Amino acid sequence: MDVKDIVKPENLVYRKSRLMSDATFNFCPGCGHGVVVRTIAEVIEEMGIEHDVIGISPVGCSVFLYDFYKFDVVEAAHGRACAVATGIKRVQPDKYVFTYQGDGDLAAIGTGETIHACNRGENLVIVFINNGIYGMTGGQMAPTTLEGMKTTTCPRGRDVKTMGYPLNITPLLAQLDGVCYVTRHSVHTPANVRKLKKAFRQAFENQRDKKGTSIVEVVSNCNSGWGLTPKAANDWMIENMFKKYPLGDMKVDGKLVMDMNAPR
Amino acid sequence: MESKEVRLMKGNEAIAEAAIRAGADAFYGYPITPQTEVMEYLMETDSYARTGMVVLQAESEVSAINMVYGAAATGHRVLTSSSSPGISLMCEGISYIAGAELPCLLINVSRGGPGLGTIQPSQADYFQTVKGGGHGDYKLLTLAPKSVQEMADFIAEGFDLAFKYRNPVMILADGALGQMMEKITLPEQRPRLSEYPDWATNGTPEGKERRFVTSLNLLPQQHELVNQRLQAKYRQMEREEVRFESIMCDDAEYIVVAFGIIARIAQKSIEQARAKGHKIGLFRPISLYPFPIGEIEALSREKRVRGFMSVELNAGQMIEDVRLAIEGRKPIGFFGRLGGMVPTPEEIENALYRQFGL
Numbered sequence: 001m002d003v004k005d006i007v008k009p010e011n012l013v014y015r016k017s018r019l020m021s022d023a024t025f026n027f028c029p030g031c032g033h034g035v036v037v038r039t040i041a042e043v044i045e046e047m048g049i050e051h052d053v054i055g056i057s058p059v060g061c062s063v064f065l066y067d068f069y070k071f072d073v074v075e076a077a078h079g080r081a082c083a084v085a086t087g088i089k090r091v092q093p094d095k096y097v098f099t100y101q102g103d104g105d106l107a108a109i110g111t112g113e114t115i116h117a118c119n120r121g122e123n124l125v126i127v128f129i130n131n132g133i134y135g136m137t138g139g140q141m142a143p144t145t146l147e148g149m150k151t152t153t154c155p156r157g158r159d160v161k162t163m164g165y166p167l168n169i170t171p172l173l174a175q176l177d178g179v180c181y182v183t184r185h186s187v188h189t190p191a192n193v194r195k196l197k198k199a200f201r202q203a204f205e206n207q208r209d210k211k212g213t214s215i216v217e218v219v220s221n222c223n224s225g226w227g228l229t230p231k232a233a234n235d236w237m238i239e240n241m242f243k244k245y246p247l248g249d250m251k252v253d254g255k256l257v258m259d260m261n262a263p264r
Numbered sequence: 265m266e267s268k269e270v271r272l273m274k275g276n277e278a279i280a281e282a283a284i285r286a287g288a289d290a291f292y293g294y295p296i297t298p299q300t301e302v303m304e305y306l307m308e309t310d311s312y313a314r315t316g317m318v319v320l321q322a323e324s325e326v327s328a329i330n331m332v333y334g335a336a337a338t339g340h341r342v343l344t345s346s347s348s349p350g351i352s353l354m355c356e357g358i359s360y361i362a363g364a365e366l367p368c369l370l371i372n373v374s375r376g377g378p379g380l381g382t383i384q385p386s387q388a389d390y391f392q393t394v395k396g397g398g399h400g401d402y403k404l405l406t407l408a409p410k411s412v413q414e415m416a417d418f419i420a421e422g423f424d425l426a427f428k429y430r431n432p433v434m435i436l437a438d439g440a441l442g443q444m445m446e447k448i449t450l451p452e453q454r455p456r457l458s459e460y461p462d463w464a465t466n467g468t469p470e471g472k473e474r475r476f477v478t479s480l481n482l483l484p485q486q487h488e489l490v491n492q493r494l495q496a497k498y499r500q501m502e503r504e505e506v507r508f509e510s511i512m513c514d515d516a517e518y519i520v521v522a523f524g525i526i527a528r529i530a531q532k533s534i535e536q537a538r539a540k541g542h543k544i545g546l547f548r549p550i551s552l553y554p555f556p557i558g559e560i561e562a563l564s565r566e567k568r569v570r571g572f573m574s575v576e577l578n579a580g581q582m583i584e585d586v587r588l589a590i591e592g593r594k595p596i597g598f599f600g601r602l603g604g605m606v607p608t609p610e611e612i613e614n615a616l617y618r619q620f621g622l
Contacts, residue, residue: 052467054338066476073339074463075478080330083322087334087342088466090318091290095467113330116323125358 017041019050023067030230031221033061036129036196037068040098043200044251049208053096054083054088056081058110060102061135079110085124096207098125103144104124107169114173121178121212125203128170128215130245131222139225143167146244151225166244170217171258174251180212182250186219186242188234202237211254219245269312269450275415276301277439278448279345282419285312287456288369289340290318292331294350297383298439299373302345315456325350329357336366337477339421339464341457343408345371347439348389349380351397363452367389367426369419371435372402372449373442376604381406384604385439387524390581393436403436403489403498405505406552408523410618412446425505427461429497433533436552438577440525468609494560498554507550508539508559512538516545517568518620521560521586522575525606530575532609534615542622552582560589573619575612 019041027033044050046247057065058076059078074166076084079098106114106128117124121221126163133151134140140153146166148157158166173181181203185196197216223233250258273281280302283291291311293303303321311317322328323426328344335342337540346354351372374389376382393406407427415437422433460466468474481487504612511531513519522530527548534544547563549556550567571594574583587596597619599608607615616622 050468051470054465054467056334063480066478069474071468071474073474073476074334074465074479075357075364075476076333078329080333080357082325083327083330084334084337085337086320086322086327086329087290087292088338089334090320091335091337091340091342092466112323113327116327201480 006177015046017141019045019070021068021070022247024028026064027061028224029231032187032218033129034130035193036066036127036218036220037100039187039193039197040100041069041206043197044096047201049204050098052094053098056085056097056099057227058099058105060105062100062102062129063136065100069104072128076179077117079105080113081105081110082113082122082124082126086117086120086122089122089124093123096125096204097218098204100126101129102135102261103128103132103142104138105132107143107167111169115176118173118213118215123207123210124213125200125207126213126215128217129220130217131220132166132224133222133225135222139222142228143169144245146240149240155186169247171217171250173215174256174258178212179215179251180254181206181214181252182217183215183252184217184243184247184250185218185248186237188221188237193254217245219247266567271429271445271450272316272445273383273412274301274371274443274445275412275437275581276443276505277305279411279419280305281309282416282451283343283388284309284315284317285451285453286345286423287315287341287454288421288423289456290320290335290342292320292322292328292335292342293344293346293495294322294325294328294555296350298324298375298442299345299347299443300369301612302371314452317456324351326357328420329354331363332368333357333361333364333366336361336368337464338466339457339460343371345373347372348374348377348386348580351389351392355392355398358404359400360479361432361493362398362402362404363400364477366432366477367423367430368432369422369426369435370432372436373496374436374438376602383439385577385606386604387577388525388579389436390576390578393434394555402494403501403553404431404432405501405554406434406436407507408547408550408552408592409441410527412441412444412523413448414572416451417440418450420454430463430500431497434526438525439604475562478507502554505558506554507560508556509548509550510559511546511548513545513547513563515543515568517543517564518616519545519547519569519572520575520616521547521549521582523552523582526575526577529607529609530612533612536609536613537616539564542616544616548580553584555589557585557589560586561591563580564590564593569594571620573616575599575615576597578602
């Protein structure tokens with residue numbers, strides 16, 4: 001059988017979103033970023049809102065977002081994505097604005113901007129990639145780095161006595177009145193990717209319906225930064241990251257659905 | 265028939281009223297003395313009800329300048345105002361705005377530093393404004409008003425310059441100009457923008473190429489080209505945007521160089537000295553960048569001109585640019601008060617006599 005016999009419209013099971021460019025990802029092989037990036041594009045394409053969407057790509061592995069998307073993207077300084085998004089959204093409330101932030105960006109240098117945008121209930125979608133490490137700068141400690149986890153700036157493991165505790169920030173954000181939707185996902189299996197896609201859809205619909213801030217956290221891997229193979233990184237993520245950062249909804253339609261007594 | 269609207273206003277209020285009338289789309293700011301009346305006035309007069317101009321109090325100056333960056337990226341007329349310590353916090357964002365080539369209007373109602381300093385008027389942010397502030401090779405087109413009228417007039421002009429060059433424009437005022445009241449003629453109301461520039465990232469229009477805004481270029485070869493483009497823009501500003509006021513310089517033997525509020529006071533000193541027969545003139549740079557180098561150089565080449573004196577509300581900052589323009593052709597002296605102190609006309613007059621041996 002020739003390849004031409006297979007590549008036919010009726011055999012199509014998956015195609016790249018037409019909102020994705022042909023640029024080569026700068027993400028490491030095995031990294032979850034690429035799946036998240038294309039899943040956002042699929043949701044925007046399916047909702048037909050690509051002419052009204054503006055993405056914000058702050059510093060981190062997220063910074064090259066504008067190379068991958070065929071819709072308008074604004075780069076932001078490290079940590080400032082939510083402020084930049086606010087500035088855009090307030091003058092154009094009918095556009096769809098989303099930020100794409102790593103854990104260093106959202107939970108360290110940009111904590112203030114994030115909390116206050118959420119507290120004002122800015123009509124934004126915040127995509128938060130939590131892989132417990134600074135990927136782009138080569139594997140330094142992040143606010144979300146797990147206790148005992150080794151990075152280049154905590155080479156003997158994170159000592160919570162001197163370096164602070166892993167910051168589980170989304171449950172904190174969920175408690176703000178301006179926030180309508182907080183959910184945590186992963187992309188390590190096709191089923192999880194499908195769940196994430198539904199979450200993105202919900203988040204953008206919330207924005208359309210002007211319900212306030214929606215936060216979609218993705219617990220992801222950083223096999224290069226963690227010094228593991230892609231497979232081992234995912235196994236390590238399931239065993240360790242999911243314990244500290246369990247998957248599931250925290251707030252839906254403005255109502256807290258997480259167990260506030262659960263260990264966090 | 266056109267009726268001019270005349271009002272008695274504080275400088276800070278004039279900024280706010282002029283911003284509404286300039287058709288601004290948004291103001292993002294954070295309270296700091298001595299410029300808090302800007303946001304207060306915008307809220308009190310309800311700019312949103314008047315023109316649809318958005319006003320938002322940010323959680324910090326860092327956030328405010330990044331909100332400005334966002335609105336500027338979408339081609340809107342956006343401004344912020346602050347005072348010295350707040351401007352220091354904004355410098356990161358200002359560098360990004362300059363690097364991404366976005367238009368916006370910044371206002372520094374400056375006060376005495378360093379550190380928390382004082383809330384009294386000062387010109388100690390001259391270096392920060394015209395020599396950098398944030399990181400990288402960028403320039404802020406800077407206008408220095410001397411009156412409440414100019415505070416108002418420079419708003420629309422500042423927006424137009426910002427859009428002409430896709431560059432941030434700074435209005436460098438001070439606590440005295442912000443707080444003092446003067447009678448001014450208000451500018452006409454002009455409409456807000458209804459169309460946005462092609463580069464604006466406000467959603468990709470159907471059938472058009474998407475846009476993106478960034479100050480990032482990892483390849484140095486590319487980034488040098490970006491820097492060269494910025495520099496070409498700055499050279500154009502130097503050719504086309506020099507602004508100054510020359511008072512009694514035509515027959516002057518001695519020239520005082522002063523900008524902003526201190527130029528007003530120095531003018532009084534010169535008038536008093538003239539009454540005593542001393543031929544002294546006042547040269548007031550209005551654009552601090554681009555600095556009127558050529559005009560000062562020309563004065564320094566005049567045979568009758570025997571000396572210069574830079575008068576500033578700082579320890580001597582603009583004098584470096586005056587000195588570069590004079591290139592040693594004539595002697596130059598300095599008089600300044602520090603830390604929020606403002607001299608009387610007599611203090612400056614006496615300093616002139618000492619400096620020039622009159």
